[in-house]
Amino acid sequence: MGFARTCSVALVGVEGVVVKVQADLEPGVAAFTLVGLPDKSLSESRDRVRAAIVNSGAEWPQKKLTVGLSPASVPKAGSGFDLAVACAVLAAAEFIDPREIADLMMIGELGLDGRVRPVRGVLPAVLAAADAGYRQSSSRSRPQPRRCWCRASPCWACAASVSWWPS
DSSP states (O other): OEEEEEEEEEEETTEEEEEEEEEEEESSSOEEEEESSBOHHHHTHHHHHHHHHHHTTOOOOOSEEEEEEESTTSOBOSSTTHHHHHHHHHHHTTSSOHHHHTTOEEEOEEOTTSBEEOOTTHHHHHHHHHHTTOOEEEESSOOOOTTOOOEEEEOOBHHHHHHHSOO
């Protein structure tokens, strides 16, 4: 039914590794599956993302949802993937235009109220995204690295993120 992708960054030591975040919605019993070697805190993002989307005024899709994080061989840890997962889900549900987030790097933890919280490692994340060719990022904090050609946009709430991309 719906497919969308965006990007986030996994931290391996002090280096960032670009991770594709893909969301797929299919007909079937409503379920949320997260695949791609997530740790416990990342697995808990299912609950944070669902609550943040609903509390930001959007409707949660009542379909079979699979979110994939690739490459699967890279361990993913922490809550910094929340914003990317939420936006990929909203785009797959066609609440926002999937093309608007396809080449955007996102990092940030979501509160249950939809606010984006800062996470550690934003600077290496933005640098990794810039090195990989991404030219735009969205996070709670706004790093200004000298060698980064990536425009960083601060993001304070899930609803604000969604309002950036009219459908």
